[in-house]
Amino acid sequence: MAEVVLKDVVKNYGNVYAVNNVSFTVEHGEFVALVGPSGCGKTTTLNLIAGLIPMSGGDIAIGDRIVNDLDPKDRDIAMVFQNYALYPNKSVFKNLAFPLQMRKLPKEEIARKVNDAAKLLDITHLLDRKPRELSGGQQQRVALGRALVRDPAVFLMDEPLSNLDAKLRVQMRSEIKRFHHNLNATVVYVTHDQLEAVTMADKMAVMNGGLLQQYDSPANVFAHPVNTFVASFVGSPAMSLIPLDVATQGTETSLRSPEEGWELPLSPMNARKANASSNGKVVLGARHSTLKLHRQAVPGAVPGKVYTVEPTGDVTFAQVFISGAVVNISLDPSVVIAPDEKVWVEFDQERMHLFDGQTTMALQAA
Amino acid sequence: MSIATGRATAPLAAGTTRKRAGILSRIIAHRTDYLYVLPALIVMLVVIAFPIYYTIELSFFRTPPNLQMRDKIWTGLSNYSTVLNSSVFHEVTIQTIIWTIASTVFAFLLGLGAALALHREFAGRGLLRALLLIPYVISAVAASYVWKWLYHSDFGVIGAISVALGITDEPINFLDNRQTVLASLIVVNIWKEFSFAMVMLMAGLQTVPDQLHRAAQVDGANTWDRFWHVTVPHLKGVSMVTILLLMVANFNSFIIPFVMTGGGPADASHIWITHIYQLAFGRQQWGVASAYAVILFIVMMTFGYFYVKALTRGDETRAGD
Amino acid sequence: MAVISETAIRPVVRKPIDWWRWAGRAFLTFLLLFTVLPMAWMVLTSVKSQFAAMQYPPQWWPAEPTLNNYFKLLDPNSRVGQDFLRYFWNSFYVSLVTTILGVVVAVPAAYAFSRFRFPGRNFMFFAVLVRNMFPAVVFLMPLFLLMRWMGLVNTHGSLILTYLTFGLPLSIWLLKGFYDNIPIQLEQAARIDGATRFQAFLLIVMPLSTPGIIATSIFSFIGAWNEYVYAYTFLSRDSQMTLPVGIQRFFTEFATDWPGLMAATFMMSVPVVVLFLVLQKYFVRALTEGAVKH
Numbered sequence: 001m002a003e004v005v006l007k008d009v010v011k012n013y014g015n016v017y018a019v020n021n022v023s024f025t026v027e028h029g030e031f032v033a034l035v036g037p038s039g040c041g042k043t044t045t046l047n048l049i050a051g052l053i054p055m056s057g058g059d060i061a062i063g064d065r066i067v068n069d070l071d072p073k074d075r076d077i078a079m080v081f082q083n084y085a086l087y088p089n090k091s092v093f094k095n096l097a098f099p100l101q102m103r104k105l106p107k108e109e110i111a112r113k114v115n116d117a118a119k120l121l122d123i124t125h126l127l128d129r130k131p132r133e134l135s136g137g138q139q140q141r142v143a144l145g146r147a148l149v150r151d152p153a154v155f156l157m158d159e160p161l162s163n164l165d166a167k168l169r170v171q172m173r174s175e176i177k178r179f180h181h182n183l184n185a186t187v188v189y190v191t192h193d194q195l196e197a198v199t200m201a202d203k204m205a206v207m208n209g210g211l212l213q214q215y216d217s218p219a220n221v222f223a224h225p226v227n228t229f230v231a232s233f234v235g236s237p238a239m240s241l242i243p244l245d246v247a248t249q250g251t252e253t254s255l256r257s258p259e260e261g262w263e264l265p266l267s268p269m270n271a272r273k274a275n276a277s278s279n280g281k282v283v284l285g286a287r288h289s290t291l292k293l294h295r296q297a298v299p300g301a302v303p304g305k306v307y308t309v310e311p312t313g314d315v316t317f318a319q320v321f322i323s324g325a326v327v328n329i330s331l332d333p334s335v336v337i338a339p340d341e342k343v344w345v346e347f348d349q350e351r352m353h354l355f356d357g358q359t360t361m362a363l364q365a366a
Numbered sequence: 367m368s369i370a371t372g373r374a375t376a377p378l379a380a381g382t383t384r385k386r387a388g389i390l391s392r393i394i395a396h397r398t399d400y401l402y403v404l405p406a407l408i409v410m411l412v413v414i415a416f417p418i419y420y421t422i423e424l425s426f427f428r429t430p431p432n433l434q435m436r437d438k439i440w441t442g443l444s445n446y447s448t449v450l451n452s453s454v455f456h457e458v459t460i461q462t463i464i465w466t467i468a469s470t471v472f473a474f475l476l477g478l479g480a481a482l483a484l485h486r487e488f489a490g491r492g493l494l495r496a497l498l499l500i501p502y503v504i505s506a507v508a509a510s511y512v513w514k515w516l517y518h519s520d521f522g523v524i525g526a527i528s529v530a531l532g533i534t535d536e537p538i539n540f541l542d543n544r545q546t547v548l549a550s551l552i553v554v555n556i557w558k559e560f561s562f563a564m565v566m567l568m569a570g571l572q573t574v575p576d577q578l579h580r581a582a583q584v585d586g587a588n589t590w591d592r593f594w595h596v597t598v599p600h601l602k603g604v605s606m607v608t609i610l611l612l613m614v615a616n617f618n619s620f621i622i623p624f625v626m627t628g629g630g631p632a633d634a635s636h637i638w639i640t641h642i643y644q645l646a647f648g649r650q651q652w653g654v655a656s657a658y659a660v661i662l663f664i665v666m667m668t669f670g671y672f673y674v675k676a677l678t679r680g681d682e683t684r685a686g687d
Numbered sequence: 688m689a690v691i692s693e694t695a696i697r698p699v700v701r702k703p704i705d706w707w708r709w710a711g712r713a714f715l716t717f718l719l720l721f722t723v724l725p726m727a728w729m730v731l732t733s734v735k736s737q738f739a740a741m742q743y744p745p746q747w748w749p750a751e752p753t754l755n756n757y758f759k760l761l762d763p764n765s766r767v768g769q770d771f772l773r774y775f776w777n778s779f780y781v782s783l784v785t786t787i788l789g790v791v792v793a794v795p796a797a798y799a800f801s802r803f804r805f806p807g808r809n810f811m812f813f814a815v816l817v818r819n820m821f822p823a824v825v826f827l828m829p830l831f832l833l834m835r836w837m838g839l840v841n842t843h844g845s846l847i848l849t850y851l852t853f854g855l856p857l858s859i860w861l862l863k864g865f866y867d868n869i870p871i872q873l874e875q876a877a878r879i880d881g882a883t884r885f886q887a888f889l890l891i892v893m894p895l896s897t898p899g900i901i902a903t904s905i906f907s908f909i910g911a912w913n914e915y916v917y918a919y920t921f922l923s924r925d926s927q928m929t930l931p932v933g934i935q936r937f938f939t940e941f942a943t944d945w946p947g948l949m950a951a952t953f954m955m956s957v958p959v960v961v962l963f964l965v966l967q968k969y970f971v972r973a974l975t976e977g978a979v980k981h
């Protein structure tokens with residue numbers, strides 16, 4: 001077991017910076033999810049940790065060793081690939097045995113370890129089959145087994161669940177979590193699905209365009225997104241974002257809709273944040289559960305128009321146009337409301353987010 | 367809370383200012399990659415680069431028939447003017463063009479027809495495809511002998527059939543006749559290679575999505591419309607490559623004319639390649655033949671440009687380092 | 688025109704004749720005759736006596752079929768048989784060695800072209816492909832000189848060396864196509880599982896590219912077996928000759944023995960046709976690989 005440290009890691013292909021100056025530390029035994037949209041550099045980061053591709057700059061340490069120049073085989077890691085990468089011409093047994101053979105373990109020990117891993121993963125009955133004779137879920141287990149069998153210091157997983165159907169994905173999610181718990185393993189887990197990251201990880205590293213946006217616990221990332229990208233990426237449905245102007249009259253600060261002219265007065269705390277904006281514009285962020293819907297005008301509410309209504313069973317989501325932006329609001333299923341209806345939306349001053357209109361960074365009270 | 371401040375919108379950090387690696391350091395970084403290519407490279411150099419250089423050199427000299435290089439005499443461009451001014455060269459050039467174009471067009475059309483007819487599943491389809499491919503697989507020498515026998519002026523079966531069917535009064539002398547010889551050889555060539563076009567186009571047809579055909583059918587397109595608007599656009603790429611490969615192969619063919627007629631009668635079935643061979647190894651005019659080869663070389667480079675372009679289409683950079 | 692769904696019940700309406708289908712069948716029949724009749728005539732002639740073959744009008748069906756022509760070719764005690772068997776062996780030896788060496792050289796090169804992006808890669812790849820374009824004759828004179836200088840004239844070495852090069856571009860191209868289809872993640876997995884780059888190649892990639900290697904081998908073998916120009920130019924000694932050149936010398940020495948020649952031609956075609964029929968799948972795949980991108 002070991003910690004993993006990335007320091008100023010860079011990987012570029014010509015002018016394309018797949019990974020740009022990324023630093024973070026995965027503590028011993030921690031489960032870290034590397035999350036971000038497709039093409040943001042997650043796989044590249046993982047491959048750099050694994051040593052599959054050479055770094056353009058920076059340092060990576062696993063345990064107390066700088067591993068920059070070490071071959072993958074010498075880094076004491078195991079990896080699970082998105083498409084499983086099972087050796088198609090080898091049986092399941094041979095797939096599991098391969099990493100042990102490469103380490104020149106005696107035959108009996110290999111057989112014992114393979115059987116142990118197979119039992120753990122409940123794939124003992126599949127040992128003689130070829131990968132193509134397995135279902136997606138079974139292949140997934142074999143891939144996991146091939147990583148487990150060797151007892152490595154660090155597990156790397158690249159979107160291991162994305163090829164499974166929705167139901168199986170939920171099941172494997174809890175199994176992987178369970179393994180992590182039982183083995184107390186250090187895991188770096190790549191996914192483009194923020195829900196997976198939020199539900200599984202101790203910490204999540206949100207990436208975009210090769211840059212690390214935020215590295216923190218899911219709860220903190222959810223509660224305090226550092227910028228509009230993270231705010232809109234984490235959470236489902238996403239945080240709603242409304243671009244507004246800052247209007248100051250005497251000591252009162254409010255937000256004004258540039259299109260509709262209405263004003264939303266701010267609490268003193270939020271006013272201080274809004275006044276820190278670099279260009280007099282802010283982006284107001286609010287999660288669906290913090291908003292209240294009214295059928296008449298009430299103080300502190302702003303006007304909007306219902307766009308669609310989506311009942312999901314235990315919650316109904318309404319999408320409301322406010323100042324040209326679409327805002328998600330969760331409602332009790334008993335509420336009856338129709339598209340095009342005129343409504344008023346009340347914001348929770350304690351739980352709203354304010355981002356700089358120019359830099360998109362979360363505003364701090366000055 | 368650890369935060370990477372401003373990364374999303376701030377101008378790119380350290381990475382962008384890093385200098386682009388120089389070509390030399392890139393070569394050094396990839397030095398082991400070259401080991402894989404080295405054996406192939408050496409063989410190719412010895413047997414390709416060296417001969418090309420040598421041909422060019424020979425084309426500027428008059429070299430004695432026994433090819434003793436130390437006795438060669440510098441003649442400048444005179445070998446080139448000998449080639450370009452000879453009337454046989456002009457005649458052979460026209461024959462080469464006819465040979466190349468006619469063989470390509472007919473082989474392609476027969477292949478296309480066969481591919482379309484074979485696209486539908488039916489019993490014995492695999493066997494039929496295999497049978498049609500046999501001429502392509504066997505040696506051109508074998509094909510030449512078989513057809514030489516079919517065309518035989520006295521006992522040839524083709525002549526006998528045409529008499530039996532009342533098409534002609536007596537057997538035609540196909541090969542010893544300036545009027546018929548080139549066409550007769552082209553038939554052999556088409557026989558030999560149409561199934562190549564067939565296989566290529568069959569593979570191409572498999573890439574046409576069935577859904578498109580069904581969609582067109584629903585839109586009221588008849589068989590011809592569907593062929594023209596669905597199949598043809600999809601076959602464009604494969605057809606390009608197939609035609610290019612056929613052109614190159616036909617332009618370069620040697621065995622059929624050489625074995626069947628030796629370029630005769632009176633040069634009527636020579637094409638560039640057989641003509642060069644005759645000038646070199648028949649008449650020992652090494653310089654002239656080399657100049658001829660260099661001219662051919664230049665023509666081929668033009669072909670080559672399109673060929674590589676057509677073939678490397680889609681060879682976009684893949685992952686991997 | 689109304690579109691009638693196929694499930695609609697049409698008890699009375701007869702299916703209209705599909706003219707396209709019939710045109711297709713007629714065309715295939717024509718092609719089949721065009722392809723098969725010449726080969727059939729070769730076989731029919733080969734079982735005739737010299738006398739029976741040289742008749743006008745021809746004997747459409749051999750009156751007294753005989754296998755004498757084949758016995759003669761395969762009889763190690765007759766002069767004809769000795770020569771033919773020696774040519775056969777020479778062809779086989781040269782083709783086999785060419786094929787094996789070709790695979791050994793082409794595999795690493797194709798792998799490198801598929802996986803690595805090294806400076807000069809595109810140029811080398813271009814050079815390899817362009818070699819495909821040039822006819823043998825262009826290289827013949829200088830190669831003849833080169834072989835003479837290396838003392839390889841009248842040896843099988845000269846043929847193997849030249850066949851190797853004209854087979855390589857195609858082999859490399861074909862194999863590259865196969866390697867392109869093997870996911871790079873398999874090698875990455877192997878390297879993480881403790882293999883070196885070379886072990887990953889040897890233990891994981893090589894076994895998976897077996898179909899490609901078979902396909903490439905068939906191509907090299909058939910190409911070498913059928914080759915004529917270099918063999919005709921580089922070899923003048925009877926004992927060295929390969930079949931395509933050998934049978935020609937053989938039968939023009941005297942007045943042409945057409946049935947004998949047809950029998951020899953048939954025998955010469957048997958190995959490649961058998962090879963092709965057995966490994967047809969690979970052959971066709973190799974032929975179309977690269978040209979047809981899915």
Ligand SMILES: Nc1ncnc2c1ncn2[C@@H]1O[C@H](COP(=O)(O)OP(=O)(O)O)[C@@H](O)[C@H]1O
Binds near residue numbers: 037039042043
């Ligand atoms: N071998 C390569 N050559 C050039 N660009 C690459 C290569 N590998 C990855 N990239 C680029 O790097 C970026 C990040 O890729 P990747 O790490 O695979 O993204 P993710 O896994 O987050 O979807 C992408 O823009 C991709 O196009």
Ligand SMILES: [Mg+2]
Binds near residue numbers: 043
């Ligand atoms: Mg990825």
